[in-house]
Amino acid sequence: MDTVPVMPEPVLPSTARLLLARTARTQREGRAPSLVAGVVRDGGLAWSAARGEVPEPHADVQYRLGSISKTVTAVVVMRLRDEGRLHLDDHLEEHLPGTPLGDRTVGQLLSHLAGASAESPGGWWERTPGGSLGELGLGPSDVVLGAARRFHYSNLGFGLLGELVARLRGTSWEDAVTAEVLAPLGMTRTTPRPVEPAAEGRAVHPWADVVLAEPEHHAGVMAAAGQLWASLTDLGRFGAFLLGDTAGVLDPATLEEMTVPAGVDSSAAGWASYGLGLQVLRVDGCTLVGHGGSMPGFLAGVFVDRDEQIGAVSLTNSTSGVDPLVFGLLTDLRAAEPRIVEPWTPAPSPLPLERLGVWFWGPSPYVLRSVGSDLLHLGPLPGRSGRASRFSPRDDGTWVGLDGYFAGETLRIAEDHLDLDTFIFTRTPYDPEAPVPGGVHEHGWQ
Structure with a gap:
């Protein structure tokens, strides 16, 4: 059976007049x-x-x-x-x-x-x-x-x-x-x-x-x-x-x-x-x-x-x-x-909730949050500047960047750190218990 095509809902009469006025002026x-x-x-x-x-x-x-x-x-x-x-x-x-x-x-x-x-x-x-x-x-x-x-x-x-x-x-x-x-x-x-x-x-x-x-x-x-x-x-x-x-x-x-x-x-x-x-x-x-x-x-x-x-x-x-x-x-x-x-509706998180929240790239705070049931977003805290990207899951348990600076890059999520294209994000700034590149100074924060 042939399907009847869905016709777009016409614009409002007031909108039609606005659009026509612009079109008429452009033509003239x-x-x-x-x-x-x-x-x-x-x-x-x-x-x-x-x-x-x-x-x-x-x-x-x-x-x-x-x-x-x-x-x-x-x-x-x-x-x-x-x-x-x-x-x-x-x-x-x-x-x-x-x-x-x-x-x-x-x-x-x-x-x-x-x-x-x-x-x-x-x-x-x-x-x-x-x-x-x-x-x-x-x-x-x-x-x-x-x-x-x-x-x-x-x-x-x-x-x-x-x-x-x-x-x-x-x-x-x-x-x-x-x-x-x-x-x-x-x-x-x-x-x-x-x-x-x-x-x-x-x-x-x-x-x-x-x-x-x-x-x-x-x-x-x-x-x-x-x-x-x-x-x-x-x-x-x-x-x-x-x-x-x-x-x-x-x-x-x-x-x-x-x-x-x-x-x-x-x-x-x-x-x-x-x-x-x-x-x-x-x-x-x-x-x-x-x-x-x-x-x-x-x-x-x-x-x-x-x-x-x-x-x-x-x-x-x-x-x-x-x-x-x-x-x-x-x-x-x-x-x-x-x-x-569309209205917002609750959706299951693609990660355990304890993996979400604030992570630190060095001393800079970032937030990892779920977007719907199948995407993640990693970006700076509101009001701060920094790199941000969305990530989609792969079959091997890793995540791939969809946009922004980390497009195409691989995100690996561990219990105590995030590994993103050699960048290590930790739960506290330069966490000495996590594999921070170059290590953490033995005297710690002074």
Whole structure:
């Protein structure tokens, strides 16, 4: 029996007016020929609107996604990783031989740390028809930085990842992403080329209210970097995917892995980074994940707040000049309809209670506490600074760090001490009865 999809609860009328007012102002002030936008929660669009020359139903009109296509490409790469077909530390040469970036890894390409040129050689690929990988004629000049030296956004890098997907799947990039991502998510109005109804890409003159049609073509091997078109409804569904409604397309733990920033300290205020095919931003004290997109004639955005379980999407047919709308929509929705969190309920501790409480790293007090029935948290006392991480149990009785400074590190819990990556935490400061590294001075505390 077919299941009836659960429709998201609509936003309140007052919230709808607030969101519409922001959308209308963005379209007018940005002089966008047309603009559609929406907010996402509970699996899909909870509100949407259109401004400008948009045919009805507005949520079914296709716009070009631009670089949001990169995230779709990355999902297939991560599926290949989960299947054991590749590892993120594999050199590109192992799967796609013959390129000047062969010594760079798959993970570096996904996170724009491979030092690949920002653009492919030849004509501007976004405005000229593309060909095969061989026709690009890649050479040493397409490697512009050393591996893992710094973040450097690379359309070329994702073109290569799209070719990697095609080679390993034995099909085209388009067929792979359609079969493995778009179809399972029900994104039937997301296609490599426009299917009516679709907006025409426009450039708006900077000094006059006139427009110019932008070209549209297939980008060839560069398609994986920005080829896809989608409707607002489909982009909202992809937003729901980023919030965790993966429909079996990706393991939730793998999606979480994609959201982890590469090469930045995510505890610092006001940062922007890139995970594995996803932009990760800190905006107004909230961490947002998703991607922006631009192609000649189009701008797009999908960003979600995974903590609040809300997202926002927008599509417009203008080359430039339209301020990002999704961040403001998220701010409005968060303020107008704050999330009602699940109630706290008692849960059994994963450790005996006597193992929890205050432990000392040298003279510094830390608290080990349970989080629900299956996680631990070790961090400084409230009001003090220090390193903090959550830990998940392993089958051998140890615990592995999930985030923060101790991500990936092993925590071992003994009766009189904690052993965490050579750091020893004791019940009293520098307990002489515990295996404190370097020992404790024989005279003790004076």
